[in-house]
Amino acid sequence: MPSLKPGTIIPHEDEDAVLTEAAIADQDARPLTDAEWEATKPKARIGHPSTRAPKVSTTIRFDADVLAAMKATGPGWQTRINEIVREYVNSQQLHRQ
Numbered sequence: 001m002p003s004l005k006p007g008t009i010i011p012h013e014d015e016d017a018v019l020t021e022a023a024i025a026d027q028d029a030r031p032l033t034d035a036e037w038e039a040t041k042p043k044a045r046i047g048h049p050s051t052r053a054p055k056v057s058t059t060i061r062f063d064a065d066v067l068a069a070m071k072a073t074g075p076g077w078q079t080r081i082n083e084i085v086r087e088y089v090n091s092q093q094l095h096r097q
Contacts, residue, residue, distance in 0.1 A: 055082075 070077045
């Protein structure tokens with residue numbers, strides 16, 4: 001059981017039953033059924049979408065002025081660097097499939 005905040009009052013079983021019964025009777029506060037909970041689950045995966053060619057994390061060193069210039073282009077600068085390197089690889093026929 002997770003640790004609770006000091007002063008948290010946990011109802012006894014009989015108190016819990018009374019609270020649950022009152023919640024069921026109140027249309028605005030009734031508990032969800034298992035089927036309703038299942039329907040509320042997100043259908044999409046949280047996070048980046050999966051891809052056949054996922055990006056690979058790496059460490060690379062750039063001259064400070066080059067890195068500053070790329071970062072100055074705003075959000076997406078890493079994607080733009082990837083595109084620049086991809087163009088070079090394709091132009092040099094280094095890309096093997």
